Amino acid sequence: MNELRARTRGPVHVIGAGLLGASVGLGLRERGVEVTLEDLSPTTVALAADYGAGRVRTADDPAPALVVVATPPDVTADVVERALAAYPEAVVTDVASIKLAPFLELTRRGIDLTNYVGSHPMAGRERGGAVMARADLFKARPWVVCRDHETPAEALALVEAVALDLGGVLIEMTPEQHDRSVGLVSHLPQVVSSLLAARLASATDQAIGLAGSGLRDTTRIASSDPELWVQILGANRQPVVELLDAFGADIAAFADALRDPAQAGAKRRIADLLAEGNRGVARIPGKHGSSEHFTTITVLIDDRPGELGRLLTELGELGINMEDLRLEHSPGAQIGFAEIAVLPEVAERAVSDLVERGWRTL
Amino acid sequence: MNELRARTRGPVHVIGAGLLGASVGLGLRERGVEVTLEDLSPTTVALAADYGAGRVRTADDPAPALVVVATPPDVTADVVERALAAYPEAVVTDVASIKLAPFLELTRRGIDLTNYVGSHPMAGRERGGAVMARADLFKARPWVVCRDHETPAEALALVEAVALDLGGVLIEMTPEQHDRSVGLVSHLPQVVSSLLAARLASATDQAIGLAGSGLRDTTRIASSDPELWVQILGANRQPVVELLDAFGADIAAFADALRDPAQAGAKRRIADLLAEGNRGVARIPGKHGSSEHFTTITVLIDDRPGELGRLLTELGELGINMEDLRLEHSPGAQIGFAEIAVLPEVAERAVSDLVERGWRTL
Numbered sequence: 001m002n003e004l005r006a007r008t009r010g011p012v013h014v015i016g017a018g019l020l021g022a023s024v025g026l027g028l029r030e031r032g033v034e035v036t037l038e039d040l041s042p043t044t045v046a047l048a049a050d051y052g053a054g055r056v057r058t059a060d061d062p063a064p065a066l067v068v069v070a071t072p073p074d075v076t077a078d079v080v081e082r083a084l085a086a087y088p089e090a091v092v093t094d095v096a097s098i099k100l101a102p103f104l105e106l107t108r109r110g111i112d113l114t115n116y117v118g119s120h121p122m123a124g125r126e127r128g129g130a131v132m133a134r135a136d137l138f139k140a141r142p143w144v145v146c147r148d149h150e151t152p153a154e155a156l157a158l159v160e161a162v163a164l165d166l167g168g169v170l171i172e173m174t175p176e177q178h179d180r181s182v183g184l185v186s187h188l189p190q191v192v193s194s195l196l197a198a199r200l201a202s203a204t205d206q207a208i209g210l211a212g213s214g215l216r217d218t219t220r221i222a223s224s225d226p227e228l229w230v231q232i233l234g235a236n237r238q239p240v241v242e243l244l245d246a247f248g249a250d251i252a253a254f255a256d257a258l259r260d261p262a263q264a265g266a267k268r269r270i271a272d273l274l275a276e277g278n279r280g281v282a283r284i285p286g287k288h289g290s291s292e293h294f295t296t297i298t299v300l301i302d303d304r305p306g307e308l309g310r311l312l313t314e315l316g317e318l319g320i321n322m323e324d325l326r327l328e329h330s331p332g333a334q335i336g337f338a339e340i341a342v343l344p345e346v347a348e349r350a351v352s353d354l355v356e357r358g359w360r361t362l
Numbered sequence: 363m364n365e366l367r368a369r370t371r372g373p374v375h376v377i378g379a380g381l382l383g384a385s386v387g388l389g390l391r392e393r394g395v396e397v398t399l400e401d402l403s404p405t406t407v408a409l410a411a412d413y414g415a416g417r418v419r420t421a422d423d424p425a426p427a428l429v430v431v432a433t434p435p436d437v438t439a440d441v442v443e444r445a446l447a448a449y450p451e452a453v454v455t456d457v458a459s460i461k462l463a464p465f466l467e468l469t470r471r472g473i474d475l476t477n478y479v480g481s482h483p484m485a486g487r488e489r490g491g492a493v494m495a496r497a498d499l500f501k502a503r504p505w506v507v508c509r510d511h512e513t514p515a516e517a518l519a520l521v522e523a524v525a526l527d528l529g530g531v532l533i534e535m536t537p538e539q540h541d542r543s544v545g546l547v548s549h550l551p552q553v554v555s556s557l558l559a560a561r562l563a564s565a566t567d568q569a570i571g572l573a574g575s576g577l578r579d580t581t582r583i584a585s586s587d588p589e590l591w592v593q594i595l596g597a598n599r600q601p602v603v604e605l606l607d608a609f610g611a612d613i614a615a616f617a618d619a620l621r622d623p624a625q626a627g628a629k630r631r632i633a634d635l636l637a638e639g640n641r642g643v644a645r646i647p648g649k650h651g652s653s654e655h656f657t658t659i660t661v662l663i664d665d666r667p668g669e670l671g672r673l674l675t676e677l678g679e680l681g682i683n684m685e686d687l688r689l690e691h692s693p694g695a696q697i698g699f700a701e702i703a704v705l706p707e708v709a710e711r712a713v714s715d716l717v718e719r720g721w722r723t724l
Contacts, residue, residue, distance in 0.1 A: 122572060134724050136662060136722060144572070171568070171572070173568060177566075180569065181569035184562070185562075185565075185569055185572050186572070186574065186576060186577065189576050189581075191616055192580065192613075193580050193639070194635065194636045195612045195613060195616060195639065197642035198612065199546065199608065199612070200642035201641045203546055203547075203642075203645070207542065207546050208547065210484060210533070210543050210547050210548070211646050212484060212547070214551050214555070214583040215547045217555075217583065218554065218580050218582075221580065222642065223639075223643050224636070224640075226632075226636035226640065230636070233632065237620055237621070241617050244617035244620070245617055247557065247561060248613040251613060252606075254553055255603050258606070259599070267592055270588075270592050271588045271592050273556065274586070274591055275588045276559075277558075277581075278584065278586075279563045280559035280560050280561060280563040280581065280584065281581045283565070284570060284578055285571065300501070308687070309672075309673070309678045310675065312668075313668065313672065313674075313675050316668025316671045326687075360498060362499065
């Protein structure tokens with residue numbers, strides 16, 4: 001990526017040299033932007049510098065044009081306040097996963113927020129730390145930028161330049177819109193998945209033995225870090241509580257309709273709720289932002305290295321583009337299933353071509 | 363598979379020539395077992411016969427050794443009763459996805475159930491009908507067989523022979539155990555996923571635009587057929603209502619802990635509930651029935667046919683066996699991420715080998 005000229009005007013100062021901060025540094029350094037680093041931990045900042053995320057800031061360094069605050073969410077407001085005071089000419093942004101709480105806290109303190117533009121790159125990894133940092137981390141991920149009517153165009157442009165240089169997909173929202181949105185598409189699913197998985201903790205081995213791909217899908221994110229989520233959910237309390245209350249009411253209404261089948265319209269009510277789920281899931285963008293439905297082809301594959309690769313290579317040779325792919329194994333089985341989503345118009349040809357080449361499809 | 367001698371002693375008579383019935387017929391025919399077919403619809407039975415699932419039963423046919431009832435769950439008890447009366451020498455089984463309701467109904471009617479053995483192959487497809495039937499449908503899937511102390515060994519052996527001939531993985535349970543188990547691992551996740559997705563039906567486009575893989579995973583099964591699920595959930599009412607009540611109480615407790623952070627131990631309670639989710643999800647068997655954890659490697663892939671195939675072919679060349687694979691795309695992006703699960707001991711080598719071959723990993 002070195003050959004591409006950076007949009008970002010430096011120097012950029014990154015406070016907090018963990019996964020996100022170090023990844024911002026790495027990505028900007030690749031574009032030739034000057035980056036300085038700071039962290040409460042001397043070890044962390046030295047490590048990030050060693051990995052190439054920038055150099056440790058000294059008193060002699062010139063004032064930065066932009067400060068990126070990449071600390072845990074519960075200290076974001078404090079660090080933003082200090083950065084605005086320390087670098088009065090600089091634009092300050094943060095990358096915390098909640099946007100309203102820090103904004104309200106700064107406003108409550110009477111801080112002039114002209115130079116502050118909050119942002120949230122929707123990227124992360126299960127394991128944190130500068131060691132896991134990558135220049136590519138934000139590539140192709142939504143990057144939310146929050147502004148209000150007071151935000152100067154130049155300040156906005158500078159934060160957007162960083163997002164674009166790092167390959168993010170820009171999305172503009174108010175802090176309220178952002179927090180409600182992530183509450184719905186990220187925080188609610190996290191709690192629901194965790195609590196669904198929690199019910200398996202005391203299940204019989206027999207029951208667990210019948211688990212299929214449906215259960216695996218719905219509980220996959222339940223393996224997330226509890227400590228991090230206590231912090232995120234606490235900082236987005238109000239929208240999440242409202243969403244949980246509404247969802248809990250839906251669960252209760254469903255249970256009630258199921259409990260008493262003699263009620264007039266009970267079956268209809270259950271069917272309506274399930275159909276509403278059909279409509280909701282159809283709205284989730286798949287690839288390329290579209291929500292169109294794909295046709296799924298299931299192919300049997302032997303469980304040995306290279307078999308799936310051979311299948312996908314042959315799909316490539318046949319000119320069939322996969323829109324999605326899932327693998328499934330049953331316990332005790334020496335065979336797997338590859339579920340391949342393709343555009344409906346190529347599905348029939350894909351199946352007949354694969355069968356002709358000796359693949360078994362379901 | 364023709365060369366393998368069937369365990370199943372025929373003739374086998376299949377009542378209900380839809381997806382499951384026709385698949386049983388196809389699989390047994392491949393093993394050379396004599397199969398006759400019957401269906402309320404003359405078109406359906408003729409179609410299944412045309413596909414090779416067996417021949418349409420006539421009055422001249424000899425009595426079957428085994429009858430497989432593959433009708434919708436709400437008529438299973440009626441059809442089993444008629445089959446036991448019509449073929450008093452035959453063993454009768456069914457493949458309905460709930461097991462207690464038909465058993466209780468038959469018992470209530472005072473039917474002698476010595477020759478009845480309920481079963482449930484955990485297989486299915488989103489689209490039904492004989493057209494979708496496959497001899498491979500049950501391959502490597504759990505096949506639950508329910509018996510009680512009265513079940514004669516020969517009757518049990520005959521039903522198990524069918525399950526094994528069709529490639530299923532045998533699991534023995536009582537009807538109560540079966541229904542509670544599928545309630546937990548299949549019916550509860552279905553309702554939870556549907557109701558979570560239902561909340562997206564009225565969401566803003568903005569919010570939906572931030573959807574990531576977590577939301578996609580948790581709501582994937584929400585696209586299931588409402589009519590079929592009204593029938594399944596209605597037939598397993600009591601366990602599902604109990605599970606929904608317990609799950610709803612968990613949701614309410616979580617919301618309460620989050621609502622009032624000043625409560626003593628509120629944060630701890632939230633962390634404990636999330637950690638219980640960690641424990642629950644760790645119990646779900648992955649491949650080969652093990653619940654060990656894999657290490658996930660994320661590889662960036664360009665969005666064009668053959669790229670993923672090339673990656674997986676190279677993994678095969680490197681001797682690295684994938685335990686699981688997921689693809690992820692962000693809206694608007696021309697790049698995708700392949701998340702590859704491997705055994706922890708090969709993860710480091712896999713990454714360095716891939717990077718050496720020019721792949722970008724996260």
